[in-house]
Amino acid sequence: MLDINWRPDRNSPYRLNIQIVNFIKDKIATGEWPVGFKLPSQRTLSEIFCVNRSTVVSALEELAAEGLISGNAGGGTKVINNTWTLMSINHSHNWLPYISSGLHQTNQNIMQQINQAEFQPDIIRMGSCEPSPELIPNKMIQGVLKKLSKSMASLGYEEPKGNIHLRREVCTYLKTIGIEADPSSVLITSGVLQALQLISLGLLHTNSVVYVEKPSYLYSLRTFQSFGMQPSGIKLDEEGIEIKELVDRHRRRKGAMLFTIPTFQNPTGSVMSLERRKTLVDACDRERLPIIEDDVYRELWFDEQPPQPIKAFDNNGLVLYIGGISKNLSPGLRIGWIVGSEKVIERLADIKMQTDYGTSSLSQNVTTELFSSGLYYQHNDIMRKNVKIRRDVALEALKKYFTGIGTWNIPRGGYFIWLKLNEGISMYQLFTKALSRKILVHPGDLYEFHSDQYLRISYSYASLNEIDYGIKTLSELVAEQIF
Amino acid sequence: MLDINWRPDRNSPYRLNIQIVNFIKDKIATGEWPVGFKLPSQRTLSEIFCVNRSTVVSALEELAAEGLISGNAGGGTKVINNTWTLMSINHSHNWLPYISSGLHQTNQNIMQQINQAEFQPDIIRMGSCEPSPELIPNKMIQGVLKKLSKSMASLGYEEPKGNIHLRREVCTYLKTIGIEADPSSVLITSGVLQALQLISLGLLHTNSVVYVEKPSYLYSLRTFQSFGMQPSGIKLDEEGIEIKELVDRHRRRKGAMLFTIPTFQNPTGSVMSLERRKTLVDACDRERLPIIEDDVYRELWFDEQPPQPIKAFDNNGLVLYIGGISKNLSPGLRIGWIVGSEKVIERLADIKMQTDYGTSSLSQNVTTELFSSGLYYQHNDIMRKNVKIRRDVALEALKKYFTGIGTWNIPRGGYFIWLKLNEGISMYQLFTKALSRKILVHPGDLYEFHSDQYLRISYSYASLNEIDYGIKTLSELVAEQIF
Structure with a gap:
């Protein structure tokens, strides 16, 4: 009894x-x-x-x-x-603090300056995590429009989870990377940021502790923090997030979930090993700790495919998997997806309906056609080659201008180099000076509080000449502060 | 001193x-x-x-x-x-209750049933406020796609406020209805529901009192209430909202804003008179009460144009004006707009960037082309004629089947007839019985608490035959309950 x-x-x-x-x-x-x-x-x-x-x-x-x-x-x-339903907020009072006053004020100011500067036409954008216009396959999309101009279905509202044809195509794609999913377990979102917002709204409480890699892109997201998330950073080693630290922390703090970018991580560019992925799922399963896997850079690999997603090793619906086409094809279509257990997906779909009543039907139709025609897959091959050229130019420039000033990783895919300076400097000063010389770069403290030694160099947007010039100028500005 | x-x-x-x-x-x-x-x-x-x-x-x-x-x-x-900036939440603690437990539980259940039923293929949809697929100009949109397939700009992210060409076209359109606005005062949104969500997130506090017409569409919006809005209903007379009651209430309750649908109101179909619009702006100006004007049904007039928007009489930036193309052209493009004073628009644009990083660039390009080619304006003429035919069929059916059971208004535009039954009945029972006979209709208590005498009949989606059949069946079900 x-x-x-x-x-x-x-x-x-x-x-x-x-x-x-x-x-x-x-x-x-x-x-x-x-x-x-x-x-x-x-x-x-x-x-x-x-x-x-x-x-x-x-x-x-x-x-x-x-x-x-x-x-x-x-x-x-x-x-x-x-697991998931326990985090639901259906029947408890929930209070979402919208903007927490004072917290990370400096970061917020920098983010606002970045957002404004990104739309200045003459700026060299080495902070963006979006593809340069020349990387976006405009001719290909125009071809799809031409086809749809003959045969498109009526543009009414779509089902809550998104266009069924698109969800089927996403499932077909997911199979190629090791994920077996049914269309009913897929929610189409307006890009990946919305996916994160829906998860915050639907599954997190105020003050929910979310474990993140340290450093992590999530620190730069005001949305997530605005809704009350408390990030708790877990160290990365060579193979990925340190599982012992994660488990120890979780036993003390009872976090709500783990957010990870295992593949070509933002900002470090690192890749979690296959072994670590498997061990992580097992550990999180034992600890009943759900995982958000952000996998938007996956298709941007250079020489060999990265390990299968963590989701591929998830037998118990522990992982909410996020993907999309913004990084490897077109940000402007605003198409992303969340894959998870059906109950969770239904809840998130319900919240999405209350938020914007669905994603552009036109964008969904175009993306469906990109998948079903095979153009999506063909394009990825071209994209990988072009992004690799950019990476090589960035690495070349770093070698020329930063040898003796800093060290860096060699990314095997994705958009980022995580540059470590040999000495700490004022990141805000560097950011401001760079901006006055028309160079936009992300200081490392956007991704890790109080970090004064790191810069995230993105090679996805600036032209090849600009990448070289930008890295040269940054090295001069860093040298000014150090010496 | x-x-x-x-x-x-x-x-x-x-x-x-x-x-x-x-x-x-x-x-x-x-x-x-x-x-x-x-x-x-x-x-x-x-x-x-x-x-x-x-x-x-x-x-x-x-x-x-x-x-x-x-x-x-x-x-x-x-x-x-x-006015506006006083409602800002920049520096005060704000708590957004996400789902208020228990509140309007019945309505929520009905809303969920409605959302599910709407995607059943064989249902007769007399509850929808969206155009039937046959009203959406697919050939026209396909023509635009063909044109864009030759000349579209790159599909990257757009500026925070939205594509500048689209914002210019929206301003040109606004001029035709009496609103002078600059593109910097316009924010493109992913439909009108998102516009309301951004306003809730950006400008309202928990427990903010929002004055609404009684009855009002706003009561049916879980989003708005989820974020803590307290609707406070103000009676409508023949000319629109009763200003004396509004002012008296406001002096006691200090509400945050007034939400109004002055033109072809949802659910009553009523139109605020020109005189009342002018008086309302003056009164709200004196009381420092900002106005949200939801004007999405404007272009759906039948015999004569409705009075100019309230916004046209607003000299002090008191009115946030919401419009879009979902009702008169295509819901699937997900394009709406908010027009207001630049400071407010900037704040809302900032929140939008944190929410979904902008609206589909493709949808924005298509809508720009619809406006600039003049197709938008041409289409409205056709749309008006077609919707009027539907209204007439609905009125005819009401006359046949509801004479002696209820009374109703004759809408001069928009999608709705507000049917008043001569006696109160159980709305939930009627709704459920109708659903079991494959008819989806919105009971009036979605729009006004404890109302047991009203039904909102929408003639926008069902076919002409279905409208007749649906109204006939409803009259039988009502008669069963009354007699």
Whole structure:
């Protein structure tokens, strides 16, 4: 017999059934009631909680609707799930602080300056994580438009999860990288940033601790932090995030999820090893820690394909996988996707409907055609070659101008070089001086608080000449501060 | 000399300068310090508040940056603005409750049932506020795609406020309906629902009171309420919202803004008179009550153009005007716009960048071309004729089947007939029974709490035969409940 001392509080502003739902969620979340655990009968629960049986029934119905328990009159009610739905915010009060005053004020100012500078026509953009206009396959997209001009379906609203043809094509693509998914487990989003916003809105509480790589792109995202996320950085070694540190931290802090960019990470460009991916899924599975896998740089590999996504090794619906075409094809189409367990995807789709009533039907039609015609796959080959040329020019320039001043990695794909200066300097000063010389670069402290030794060099946007000139000028500005 | 007893609290978690900013905002908001009011000198303020002069300077700089005050060393500092920026949430703690537990549970359930049912292929959709596929000009859009397939610009990210060519075209269009606007005062959004979401996120606090027409579409929007808005309904008379009631209520409740659909209102189909529009702007100006004008049905007039938008009579940047092409052209392009004072638009654009990094560039290009070619204007003429035919069929059916059971308005434009039953019935029961007979209709209590006598009949989506059949069936179901 269970020993439960808790009873719902009749003076609480929450209704009794909601209090019971939250109590049981706690039991499941902490693992006290594991998957397979058989709940006491409705009658026993109503005695333990000192409430009417109808109150217990209503609480159990809610837990069943959220996919946490399942039962029938005969065999009793059992716990069937213990991850995603526990983070749901359906029945607890949630408060999303929109802009936290004062926090990371400097970073925010820099981000605003960056956003403004990016639209100055004469700026050298070495901070962008978007493809240069010359990398975007305009002729190819124009060809698709021509085809659609003869045969496109009506442009009404799409289904909540997105155009079914596109979702099928995404599933076909996912299969090529090792992920088996059904279209019902895919949500089309307006780009990857929206994917993250939907996850924040739908699955995180204020002050939810989210483990991130250290450094990580996530630190630069005001949205995520605005909605109350607390990033908690985990060190990276040669093979990826350090699992022991992650697990130790999680046992102390009970974080809500892990956010990782295992492939061509932003900002370091590093790649998590195959072995580490497998170990990570196993560890997170044991710890009941869901994973957000941001995989938008995957197709931009140079010499060999990166390991399969973490999602490929996920047997229990632990991983929410994010992808899209903004980095390797066209940011302007604003097409991304989230792949996860169906319950979670449905919840996120519901929130998306409340947010913008779906992604551009035209963009979805064009992207469907890009996939189904095979053009998407052909284009990736060209894209990889072109981005590699850019990387080589950047590496060449670093060798010329930064030898003795800093060290850097050689990225095997993606857009970024993580430049470590031999000495710490004022990043804000460097950023401002560079900007006054029309060079936009991201100081490392956008990705790791209090970092004064790193710069993220992006070679995706600036022209080859600009990359050389930009790195040369940066080396002069750094030298001014050091010597 | 001013009599100020207040001092910042050194034990508060807010920094002193922030407390001073909020104190002064309060003075401006209440009208105690009106536009033109000269603030005490920095030295005097630092004595009054018992803080360093640098703290006062920092507070005044913030207020100036928000556009509330302006000053120079010589002439002193004056209040220059007293509306939008006061609602800003830049420097106060804000908490956005995401889903309020229990609130309007029934409505939410109905909304979910509606969202699911809308994608059943065999359903008769008399609840939708979207155009039927046959009303969407597919050939026209295909022609535009063909043109763009020869000449489209690169599909990268767009500027935060949206494609400049599109914003210019929107301004040209706005001029035809009496609104003078500069492209810098226009923000392109992913449809109108996103416009409302950005306004909630950027300009409203939790528990902000928003005055709405009674009944109003806004009641059916979970998004708006999820973010903490408290709707406060104001009665409509023959000419529109009752201004005396609005002003009286506002003096007691200090609402944040008025949300109105003056033209072909959702759900009643009513039109605010020209005179009332002018009086409303004047009254709101006096009361410092900003207005959100939702004008998405404007182009769907039948016999004569509706009065100019409220925005046309707004000399002080009091009105945020929302428009788009989802109702009269294509929902699938997901293009809407917000027009307002530049400061507000910039804030909303900033939030949009954090939300989805801009609207589909392809959709924006297509819409630009629709406007610049004149096709947009030509299409509206056809659209009006077709929607009018649908209205007439609906009116005919009502006459046949609802005479003696209910009364209704004759809409002069838009999509809706607001059907009043002679007796109250269970709306939920009617909704469910109708659904079981494959008819989707919106019960009136989605738009006005506890209403049991109204149905919103939409004639935009169902075919002409379906409209007749649907209204006939509804009359049978209503009769079953009454008699």
